[in-house]
Amino acid sequence: MDAAMLKYVLVGGGVAGGYAAREFVKLGVNPGELAIFSKEPVAPYERPALSKAYLFPESPARLPGFHTCVGSGGERQAPEWYADNGIDLHLSSEIAKADTKSKTITTAQGKTFEYGSLLIATGSTFINLADFKTPGADAGGIHYLREKDDADKLVEEIGANKGGEAVVVGGGYIGVELAACLALNSIRVTMVFPDPHFMPRLFTPEIASFYESYYKAKGINIIKGTSVTAFEKDDQGNVVKVILGDGRSLSTNLVVVGIGARPNLGPFKGLLEEEKGGFKVDSSFRSSAEDVYAVGDIATFPLKMYGDRRRVEHVDHARKSAIQAVQAIKAAEKGETVDDYDYLPFFYSRSFDLSWQFYGDNTGDSVVWGLDGASASGSKFGAYWINDGKVVGAFLEGGSPDENKLLARVARQRPSVSSKKDLISGGLDFAAKI
Incomplete structure (x- = not known):
């Protein structure tokens, strides 16, 4: 045919x-x-x-x-x-x-x-733990999230586990957001990841510390610096235990994996x-x-x-x-061309009452401002990244739409800066003057 x-x-x-x-x-x-x-x-x-x-x-x-x-x-x-x-x-x-x-x-x-x-x-x-031949990775009760069907299965499991426990594998975007959602559903959450802190590809240790403290205050247990090495199943093939590389084990029948894509x-x-x-x-x-x-x-x-x-x-x-x-x-x-794609990298996330945005490139030295005393939702703090004497990236927690636009303008224009002290003392005002 x-x-x-x-x-x-x-x-x-x-x-x-x-x-x-x-x-x-x-x-x-x-x-x-x-x-x-x-x-x-x-x-x-x-x-x-x-x-x-x-x-x-x-x-x-x-x-x-x-x-x-x-x-x-x-x-x-x-x-x-x-x-x-x-x-x-x-x-x-x-x-x-x-x-x-x-x-x-x-x-x-x-x-x-x-x-x-x-x-x-x-x-x-999504990257599947079975790809790494993790023993027991095919057990029932282990979930990944990429499509609506995945989310529907997870919603069903959440409903069946109210008041129970769950293990979230991963401390990146998906892991951090899913841990918050599970906690909102009255599930006791333990997060496990090998990195030294939340979202190491973007967060500085200081920024990560704020979010980790916030999550702990919400009852979320965080285990850093170790990986999941195996899962144990019951007679029906469902997960009952998560085995960690440091020798610990966690009992659970609900696991959500977010280790990248x-x-x-x-x-x-x-x-x-x-x-x-x-x-x-x-x-x-x-x-x-x-x-x-x-x-x-x-x-x-x-x-x-x-x-x-x-x-x-x-x-x-x-x-x-x-x-x-x-x-x-x-x-x-029509025999015509379009202007080159001129993209400004942009990332954001929302969890609990928190909301951050990042624009630009997180290369070079980082400068965090406004973090002293920030301990709860409603806190506003940020960071800039400096490379070759120019501000190339900007991060803001708790910003308004207009304030976030200031970040985008800074990252786009990449202004020169004479000292880190100017950024620390200026904070958001630095962006407003660009």
């Missing part, structure tokens, strides 16, 4: 997929020209909700409430939106095979489609040039294959303001890179 021909094919039903679809509609797409293939059974949604409001004990987030593009204040794109705009939404349709020479993709169900332009937005997948290159691996774990793309997210673009977590792209190439795993980049790629696709059809 001949392959069905589609002008635009978008593979991936996550955040990037939803924002790309919106941009296609904005720039003009005729009914039947765009098809989206997603292995998930639901239309694209704002994935960060899964480790936050989806797990709240009161007024939890549920679909259709957080379909894209509500995460940035846009229209909610429920399944009806795609139908109304003539977009073919193929759900539960994972792509199993691709051929960039014949410009075809084939689903796991065996259906083949030919494309004119292909946009890959397959995101990341890896880009999901899927059937496109080996077909496109790779760099730093992702597909190498240009400033418009064109890959090494003709008419193939890759965005979000899987793209290693030129980071213009720093003059290097990076792969960024974050929802903000997923949204913006998807928009950039669609604009490039549509411009190329």
